[in-house]
């Protein structure tokens with residue numbers, strides 16, 4: 039392999055490593071940012087969108103598996119869709135400390151749908167319904 043071909047391949051590899059928006063999700067992204075009042079600068083928007091797309095795809099896959107009987111609950115996109123699971127955990131821990139609660143809140147996923155038969159809201163374990171959009 040000639041050095042110039044090798045360099046070209048190397049450059050291609052780097053270019054494809056940069057998160058690239060899936061333009062099929064543009065409308066959904068615009069609607070989601072508008073619904074939740076998200077405003078990002080250009081630097082932040084690129085990687086927030088990448089996180090969000092990853093979450094969108096994870097939710098779709100989970101719900102497909104749900105329809106095959108692999109899970110007992112479905113998931114839906116909500117206001118936390120641009121957070122990594124690490125950020126979400128930190129936020130939940132922060133809230134817990136603020137409230138001086140004892141014990142751990144069960145948190146399957148930030149996107150887990152609330153079972154219709156149990157009103158976790160009354161137990162103070164989940165955010166208001168408006169955040170479930």
Ligand SMILES: *[C@@H]1O[C@H](CO)[C@@H](O)[C@H](O)[C@H]1NC(C)=O
Pocket residue numbers: 079080081082
């Ligand atoms: C964009 O926003 C991020 C997060 O709020 C901040 O850290 C960064 O400095 C901002 N960059 C510019 C160019 O304003």
